[in-house]
Amino acid sequence: MFGVDGAGTIGFATESFASRLDTTPARLAGTRFGAVVAPDSDDPLADVETLRERPAGETRRCRAFVRRGEEPLAATFKFAATEGRQVVGTVRERTEQYRHLFEQSHDAIVLFEIVDRCPVVRAVNAAFVTTFGYGRSDIVGESLNEFIVPDERWNEATDYDRRTAAGKTNHAVVSRKTVDGRREFVYRGLTYTTADDRRYGFAIYSDVTDDRRRRRRLQVLHRVLRHNIRNDLSVVIGTADYIEQASGEANHREAAARILTAAERIASISEQARAVEVALSNRSDRAIDAAEVVRSVVETYDGIQTTAPTAAPVTGGVAVYSAVENLVENAVAHTPEGTAVRVTVADESDEWRIRIADEGPGIPAIERGAVFDDEDITTLSHGTGLGLWLARWVAESAGGALRYDRDDGWTVVTLVLPRADDSDDVLSPHSAEFDPNATY
Template sequence: MFGVDESGRVTFVTEAFASRLGTTREALAGRSLTDLVVGDGEAVQATLAAVADADAGATRRCRVSFDPETAAPATVEFTATDGGVVGTLCQRTAPTDEFHHLFAQSHDAIVAFEMVNKVPVVRRVNDAFVETFGYAEGEIVGESLNDYIVPDGRVSEATDYDQRTAAGKVNHAIVARKTVDGRREFLYRGLPYETDAGRRYGFAIYTDVTDDRRRQRRLRVLHRVLRHNLGNDLSVVFGMAEYLQQNVTRPELQTAAVRILDAAERLDDVSEQAREVEAALDTVTERSVDAAALACSVADDYRHRTPLQTMVPETAPVSGGFNLVGALENLVENAVEHTPDGTPVRLTVDAGEEDTLIRVADDGDGIPAIERAPIFEDADITTLQHGTGLGLWFARWVAEAAGGDLRYDRTDGWTVVTLRLPSAETCDFNVSDRCHSPPGR
């Protein structure tokens, strides 16, 4: 502990503080506090000035280094008194050296705070916070975080999060906050912890997601408007094409009407796929399902169209939920549709300790490059190179949402598409009550 007068000079020090600096109490008396600081002393000066102008009992903290050899930072709490300012080195509140680097170099804005009467009082901020919100550490340390960055109309929401933090609960939400660029949206994570002395501290981490969320909202609006207009206009196309087909006598006009109907039906199929994909992917589920039962159920639905061989274990719980039904149906449909009649399709499930592989194999011509490259190789989709359906995309998105992926392989004339999914311990629900098919069926 040490004392500082209104001019910033040391008036007294304890033996422990002098020992920390490797000197004596007599050698420190009368020296300017900023002379003892390693590096830039502006934060110390700003904090001292703020406390000196405050009422007795007011406190502020700042990060400072007194060690010329290691420059290791420490947290100092300054308290206003009637005769000046008293500084106290805080014990066990400074982060470790490893954490200091993470804190300082993170691109996300981070605030280290202390809960004081259920209010988050700023103790430290990183450079990303200063850049994002515009407040230097010396300006905001010791102040209520909410007073600086919470917009009008969001105070009640912030208070609810503070109540959870004070109770030791983690916060995770999308929030709006005031920044140097106006109001922005952030993914906010509040991580509380308690010291041995029973004081509640925490970290608030802010990841700017404004642009992503705005882009998602625009895409949703464009999709719905396009889908609405597409549905209305397709109704007109169908009606007029059917009228022409029934009423014109010239063969070339009848042929044109048939081609119009075919194109409209393909467009309507894609629109319907888009509706189904949107509905399925909007239903987020973390439930597990039995991949073995799923494979048997889908295989039974397609055996009337092609010889479909299965090889599955007794059970194979995987993550992914009920959307896996549609994903596997799309893969099997794609294989059946693009292989000659009577050509076998193989559906196998290989359950591993960490991952389960669901493979759909056929000996057709393979997936065309225009569809394969964007889906399996992450190639750019251009107006000159893309597929026309959403089935493979849907299977990929479902796999990725579950923590897996979709893979493609072409070996010895066989095309193999594999759903890799995380294995689960148990099944939350059954896809079908049908019996498992024996190996090789």
Template sequence: MPHRDPKSDAESPYEHLIEHVHDAVVEFELVDGEPLVRDANRAFVDSFGYEVTAIRGESLNDWIVPEWLLGEAERLDQQTGVGEINYQRVKRETDTGLREFLYRGIPYSRDDRSVDGFAVYTDITDLTRQQHRLQVLNRVLRHNLRNESNLIIGHTGRLLEQLPEQSGEWTGAAATIERAADSLSSLAREAGEIDAVLSDTDVADVVDSVPLVEAVVEEHRQRTPRADIDTDLPGAMRVRGNRHLRSAINSVVENAIEHNPAPAPIVRAIVRTFDEGWAEIRIDDDAPRIPADERAILTGDLEATQTQHGSGLGLWLVKWAAESYGGELTFGESDFGGNSVRIRLPRP
């Protein structure tokens, strides 16, 4: 693909590559605007279910394009005919029904000036369906978690107001319910922030990380005055990032305070150069260490299972935000004997 000289059975490295890639590849010749199949690789046969001998010399559109999508296919063929490369998500017909593909139409001209082309199809059916299902589940679960937890918090608060002071056992039970509902509400909020990070199509920009850290620290100083929150910051530190970086920093500081049973949690926010071309936003605390298994899951050294999956979504938000900027999340031990959570990001 292109055809070998019939006098030679030698296969070129290029032909060997095309034959063994996982994407379906069809070589065709445009004749009066119609793509006639010249050859196809094994992945095409596996994806569409049609043998090359059955479709060679036939119109590719007749075999794989549903009638109601023929106009779309003809427009793509016209663009190929004038030398344009096409990229589009398309639905095509296989021997088992419709599937969704990422289509690339790549034209090339032969010596006789006629236009040939390659049609490359990457099957994204399962990925697309999984994305849609996860989006629906995410939205429904977040909506229900938020609404139901707010309902529980509201009624539990009213219950606590009505309980007599001497009913210590019942008061403790109601307070436990209130804390659990508040935790569910936070979980729904974190899930929403993660969805925003993962669905954001904007290219990471350049931001000054220092004002973001200062804003987060000031917010938590006001919200939790019992915490001892210190900073070690330069005048500025520009890094790759966008509007979600503040949420990631906030999540680490929030964890450092909320998961610390000490009466006055110690937190230190540090921004520094880490290596040539890299910066590090580091949040140190004196809280109990994040379990080793949870750290290993977050860094990818251990697979998440039903019984070993981490305690929440906050650090996943940090991890995926950092990775979306080309950075990473790492862990160490702080000078206080607690956690040192480090967001490493490229510098412009």
């Protein structure tokens, strides 16, 4: 608690109030109240002056930043009028939990206020100082964009500021200037409005530079290798087929047949790798009708028993089609001819479960351990295809899971996917815009 006299001077202060400002009651006594308010913050004295004209007991609340070393303190003031035109006040921080979260986060975070559509910095955490190289005294009260936004990204940044000013959130991958040069971040912008209609926002920056660069390098390497393998295999397959057909020697035809089989298997794996790349590059948050996906996949096979509801909207996008297609193909291809295969779509609380069951011998334990149990991948456990891995990665990207079970002679692989909103935007495999080989 503290008291403010008619001249706007602090007449007294309690130990509790003084300690919040890293000082003592004796030092605060006689200090102009406006001196404890941080720069670029509204002066609460306006409320104090208003209260002097009001009856005793009437109160006012306001928010401001007060000085505390280099770090301004976000606080809420409560003033009360007393007899004799005196005003007493109390102050409290805007939640201790918020301060700890703000300071201890490994992501760079900045609190800013939108002033004339400009993000004026009010506070930054330690991770921001380390990442961008500006101390609190350098940047508080200044435009955030002036310090960290590259010139060519200025329009993009001001668009985000306009959205914040309108009370909208932001989420994007952005490039920003740091102490280590240009870095890429997942940027999340959160906004709130104070009781006095001032617009504030939090900008949270998660550095994803290394991950995105690694993915781009692997993508280039993958595409180059796949392109070269496909071209060379075309030659190998064509030559082996010619030798098998033209040779008069049985051992030559047998050798050519072995070459042809191996080359076609490698070509198949190359196509599976392409399917993985396409599937995982699609938006995993887009809704797709899993029931329609299952019906569309199984209609190309004979004898598969299917149970599915009218509709089952799930997240995962077009990649769900590739996942189901691979799981059904595995069930059919790796079981003896005539083996029963069942595909069901079941509603389980906030998720849908697509179960592919067969009466075959099951997935070998050494391969199953790598895909389903996260065991180390060895030369013996990686298997000969990518179908199960594709299904697992699709499920994980959508926030779901891939599960395996062996029950009463049945092998069951379950694709678990989160439920999506049943809206008009649910993608159907029968729609004109659906293309499993395109990216969305």
